[in-house]
Ligand SMILES: CC(=O)N[C@H]1[C@@H](OP(=O)(O)OP(=O)(O)OC[C@H]2O[C@@H](n3ccc(=O)[nH]c3=O)[C@H](O)[C@@H]2O)O[C@H](CO)[C@@H](O)[C@@H]1O[C@H](C)C(=O)N[C@@H](C)C(=O)N[C@H](CCC(=O)O)C(=O)O
């Protein structure tokens with residue numbers, strides 16, 4: 001594709017663009033290099049390196065000089081997204097963007113499963129990568145950079161995917177990563193504290209999420225809102241101003257109303273009312289909060305044109321996302337679970353959700369990530385203290401921070417907790433204290449397969465480590 005076609009402007013010379021990237025190190029011959037201002041660097045600094053690597057054009061803010069043809073834009077991130085969408089023009093026909101602090105991955109996975117059982121070729125894209133029946137791609141971010149994103153959307157469309165449920169993170173929204181995506185549906189889970197290391201205030205965090213609803217979803221789009229989530233009312237008001245159709249879901253939902261969500265030992269019984277008709281269904285999911293995510297997924301499927309009577313019976317077959325309230329095994333009649341809660345609200349929610357599964361004590365293991373929102377750490381500790389009987393504080397991706405200092409901040413919220421820095425030892429200690437009827441809930445890493453220490457990723461999988469700890473404990477006990 002020529003630069004003029006890609007940019008919509010006239011250029012002479014008008015080079016053929018072989019690819020796009022915002023990383024000078026990834027430039028090869030014939031690429032357009034997008035020089036983006038970032039948190040650490042101004043990408044303009046890398047134009048010489050991009051040239052050396054074979055770049056034939058540049059995208060940059062006004063005032064940036066280059067001897068290559070240059071596309072100038074005051075919003076280069078937005079422009080890069082538009083260009084990526086032109087370079088990779090095919091997208092699944094129906095894309096639902098899902099945002100919110102907690103529940104995006106779960107809702108995206110549920111939606112894709114519903115569509116699949118309705119006979120659509122469906123997929124999901126987010127924290128767990130991009131997946132469809134014949135497609136599996138690992139992505140570095142929940143919402144990848146626009147080039148990787150549009151390449152993935154095109155590959156999925158070419159694999160026949162027509163229906164895609166896609167997570168849209170607040171970082172992705174601020175950085176315009178998804179501005180070229182044609183969202184027919186936008187869904188909102190909830191908003192509570194997270195990422196205040198990156199967003200200057202909670203209001204800015206909220207404004208980032210709101211972009212999906214006031215700017216990105218199409219004018220003919222449908223918005224689906226979990227009415228039980230914090231921030232729901234604001235989102236509903238905002239989209240009503242735009243005149244978009246709104247579907248609200250949850251206990252307070254008007255379109256998809258949950259009238260009962262009763263946790264069972266191995267599932268969740270739900271009563272859901274749509275258009276005055278009550279549907280009763282048992283899902284195999286653990287955790288009362290999953291009712292919110294399931295109802296939201298039902299709303300998204302309805303927004304895509306399916307009927308409640310076709311959708312709701314399918315919930316019987318829905319499976320949870322890996323690492324979300326996932327039962328690993330049991331020992332001494334005590335269940336061991338792994339969950340991805342890494343915000344104060346998620347910690348409280350997950351622990352409350354596991355309580356009905358414990359006849360005895362709820363033991364939890366918790367840590368907080370380094371180089372991320374520091375203010376949430378004591379709040380996560382306090383949520384653990386308030387909702388568990390025994391708390392062990394350990395490490396969770398210290399990244400470039402001192403792990404002891406992170407643990408100390410978590411322990412401000414739960415001073416009586418046991419502190420065991422080494423995560424494997426912490427899990428072994430948690431397993432060793434279990435008695436008949438207890439539950440151990442290991443929080444924070446969910447599906448992750450590594451512990452990020454400095455710039456190294458050491459292999460670490462909570463479910464695997466917990467299984468090993470259980471096997472060792474059984475040996476010790478002579479079973
Ligand atoms: C805070 C944040 O989101 N930063 C992302 C952002 O970095 P940045 O623009 O600030 O980059 P920078 O380091 O200042 O560099 C500026 C520019 O120079 C370029 N550069 C840099 C060095 C070089 O040698 N050559 C070069 O061209 C960079 O590619 C960049 O375009 O753009 C980079 C390129 O796309 C991302 O890798 C980087 O993600 C960082 C590593 C990250 O960890 N992001 C996380 C927090 C994130 O995005 N998380 C969200 C939310 C997860 C959730 O759901 O909770 C996600 O969607 O995953």
Ligand SMILES: Nc1ncnc2c1ncn2[C@@H]1O[C@H](COP(=O)(O)OP(=O)(O)OP(=O)(O)O)[C@@H](O)[C@H]1O
Nearest residue numbers: 101102103104105106127324339340341346349350
């Ligand atoms: N509706 C909800 N309300 C509150 N907490 C929830 C909800 N859904 C999930 N959680 C909690 O949040 C954790 C993460 O869930 P999930 O992965 O679905 O969210 P996410 O929004 O995709 O997170 P991330 O931003 O890290 O990608 C779960 O393991 C659970 O503890």
Ligand SMILES: N[C@H](CCC[C@H](N)C(=O)O)C(=O)O
Nearest residue numbers: 342368369372396397444445
């Ligand atoms: N998507 C989340 C992942 C957090 C997972 C937790 N294990 C951590 O490292 O804090 C984030 O970027 O905040």
Ligand SMILES: [Mg+2]
Nearest residue numbers: 104105126127
């Ligand atoms: Mg996610």
